[in-house]
Amino acid sequence: MKLMLKYLKRYPLLILLNIIGIFSFAAVQLGIPTVMAWMIDNGIGNGDIAYIKSMGGIMLMVCILGGAGTILLTYASSRISTYMIRDIRNDVFVQSQNFSHTEYNKFGVSSMITRTTNDAFQLMLFSNLLFRTALLAPVMIFISVFMTIRTSMTLSLVIGGSLPLIVAGVIIIAKLTNPLSEKQQKGMDRMNRISRESLTGVRVIRAFRKSEYEAERFARTNEDYTADSRKLYKIMSFTQPAFFFLLHLAMMAVFWISSVMIEKGSLQVGQFVAFLEYQFHAMFSIMLFSMVFVMYPRARVSANRIQELFDEVPLVNNPSQGITAENKGMVEFDHVTFQYPDGELPVIKDISFIANKGETVAFIGSTGSGKSTLINLIPRFYDATRGSIKIDGVDTRNYDLKELRQKIGFIPQKAFLFKGTIEENIKFGNPNATPEEIDHAVETAQAKDFIQNKPNKLQEQISEGAKNISGGQKQRISIARALVRRPEIYIFDDSFSALDYKTDAALRIALKEETRESVVFIVAQRISTIMNSDKIIVLNEGEVVGMGTHKELLKSCNVYYEIADSQLTKEELER
Structure with missing residues (x-):
């Protein structure tokens, strides 16, 4: 053999x-x-x-x-x-x-x-x-x-x-x-x-x-x-x-x-x-x-x-002469279309936009509109079928995969933690993180209170599948894991869904200061989570049907208005 x-x-x-x-x-x-x-x-x-x-x-x-x-x-x-x-x-x-x-x-x-x-x-x-x-x-x-x-x-x-x-x-x-x-x-x-x-x-x-x-x-x-x-x-x-x-x-x-x-x-x-x-x-x-x-x-x-x-040859290949680029702080989607290899129709269709350093770009839309699929293209979990995604002016397919993903702090839709201590899970984002950096990430992620209440603090053991902590606690530890990395690009894939409104608001305020030198992408279902974003992209069946600020979209995009109307009070809509 x-x-x-x-x-x-x-x-x-x-x-x-x-x-x-x-x-x-x-x-x-x-x-x-x-x-x-x-x-x-x-x-x-x-x-x-x-x-x-x-x-x-x-x-x-x-x-x-x-x-x-x-x-x-x-x-x-x-x-x-x-x-x-x-x-x-x-x-x-x-x-x-x-x-x-x-x-x-x-x-x-x-x-x-x-x-x-x-x-x-x-x-x-x-x-x-x-x-x-x-x-x-x-x-x-x-x-x-x-x-x-x-x-x-x-x-x-x-x-x-x-x-x-x-x-x-x-x-x-x-x-x-x-x-x-x-x-x-x-x-x-x-x-x-x-x-x-x-x-x-x-x-x-x-x-x-x-x-x-x-x-x-x-x-x-x-x-x-x-x-x-x-x-x-x-x-x-x-x-x-x-x-x-x-x-x-x-x-x-x-x-x-x-x-x-x-x-x-x-x-x-x-x-x-x-x-x-x-x-x-x-x-x-x-x-x-x-x-x-x-x-x-x-x-x-x-x-x-x-x-x-x-x-098996992976569809996402690491280029032999992968390049790196300086942190200019810009992500560009240039007429991006994506279709799953076993799919019959594209799930993302001809999407173009630019996210500059310090900007927060949010995605919202109905279930199955392609929000998570879209942001999964940035770290090259999949490659675009047509068009290109550029970071700092360089096509992501030309980056060395390790260098590309080093630029990104990814918080997935389903928070995943490894069996081990809380500290070990946070240091998964940066093995060389100092105690001060870990404490700062924990505080920013609004995880300090519940961690301090644990008998062993950061050394508290997380069970397999993280069954011994709540969904909101898992999300906050996942966010701390990304923050301790101090990346150029943050991707929050519906990462606030398990948080109560008070914690959500406090976290967004803390993140705004922490990520002012980075590009932030947020996928969310709550209007309140993204209404202060610099740019909101509304997706419907894989297509952009609206792009702008919260106030602009309320006037120009029916899909966005319907979502907002279902979540906000009349007074909040008229502000």
């Missing part, structure tokens, strides 16, 4: 040690029967005690060599397989971080987790078997067959007759297990998806009393996975019994033929004992080698699924 070969090149020393261990192990396993044959025929047969003792000493040395070879083989094969899978997982994770939202939607988060964990684990099992068995078995088979022919050509024909049956069985099993392996891995994807949805959406499930439904849904998926696994393992379980059945048949044939040969004097007892050992090693090595082919379909499926991630 090309995927494994790519990573094996990194460990030439371990591969060399693995090969040395293989030949040492093979030499011992096939050397002991040879020494034993000499001891029986030349020592015991002739009553030569000195010869027996000398052969015993040689056998001891061979055993010591074999022990060292086994240890070396186990060490090298384990290191190679674990290091290789470690590297694959790291690279898969790095690749996933380079994906745009389009690739995440294509593969699905649950499937990507399965590929990183379960598929990589299947490759580790296979690679460990490969280096301990697949490389050893051919050596053992070749030497064993050579020794059987050298011992007795007549008896070696018994092994020759068994080989076609074993090879045919391996081919049949491989063909039967390949489609089942693919179904099994897809079933694992479905189970992970349902598990993830059930765990993250447990409150909704309980609120709608759907626990039994979800349990049944998971049980059905689990049963399908179990059925596929049962079929797969049932086929694989025939391998070992069938092999031993053939081995025993071959041994019975050897006993019958050898008894006649010993009676005629054409075969010695020691040679017969050695032949049995050679025969066992030859056929057992063939069985081990066949196990590689039995496991290969599963490993190939996993390798192909991982390779799919590596082969």
Whole structure:
């Protein structure tokens, strides 16, 4: 497999040690029967005690060599397989971080987790078997067959007759297990998806009393996975019994033929004992080698699924010679149109505007009008289908992605916090932030009061999914995380929706002073949140239907007036 070969090149020393261990192990396993044959025929047969003792000493040395070879083989094969899978997982994770939202939607988060964990684990099992068995078995088979022919050509024909049956069985099993392996891995994807949805959406499930439904849904998926696994393992379980059945048949044939040969004097007892050992090693090595082919379909499926991630070219590419630009404080949308790769119609249509340093530009419109999609184009979560977005006069597609996103403080619509302390989550925006900068960001984000009321203050632990704090608290910590970064551009994607009106007003006043040297974009549903913005852009079905200040839009834009009329009092409208 090309995927494994790519990573094996990194460990030439371990591969060399693995090969040395293989030949040492093979030499011992096939050397002991040879020494034993000499001891029986030349020592015991002739009553030569000195010869027996000398052969015993040689056998001891061979055993010591074999022990060292086994240890070396186990060490090298384990290191190679674990290091290789470690590297694959790291690279898969790095690749996933380079994906745009389009690739995440294509593969699905649950499937990507399965590929990183379960598929990589299947490759580790296979690679460990490969280096301990697949490389050893051919050596053992070749030497064993050579020794059987050298011992007795007549008896070696018994092994020759068994080989076609074993090879045919391996081919049949491989063909039967390949489609089942693919179904099994897809079933694992479905189970992970349902598990993830059930765990993250447990409150909704309980609120709608759907626990039994979800349990049944998971049980059905689990049963399908179990059925596929049962079929797969049932086929694989025939391998070992069938092999031993053939081995025993071959041994019975050897006993019958050898008894006649010993009676005629054409075969010695020691040679017969050695032949049995050679025969066992030859056929057992063939069985081990066949196990590689039995496991290969599963490993190939996993390798192909991982390779799919590596082969996927992200739609949002980081330019090889990405540039940086001085902070001039200007963002320009130049006839921007955007259509999702799997969409039929554009969701953003021919939008143009300029936001200068120190300005606050707000977006408002009905649900599905394209507000969040529009601002997601700025940090290049997606790329515009037509037109361009420029920051400081430079097309965002020409920026180095790291430098581009370093300019931006993004507060998403759904506040996301990591498991850890409050301080760790805030420093995610700037790992080098000083305690003074953190305190200032917390105070500006109106988060100081509730943080101070926590028993451990900034060291208070946030649980997985931030279930132990409220939605408004999550939003304020997210805002503090962006503020501590001190970016050139702030993007608030409906980031005040969980705040009460008092906190919202206080936060907007504090932000105005904090962001006076930056460009601020706000997506909001509340008129009160954006009415003091320098520029308000009204969107409807992906098109700009109004642009101006609050007072201008009340007079010129019917869509904006309708939204304002539904939220403000008559006195507020007439101000």
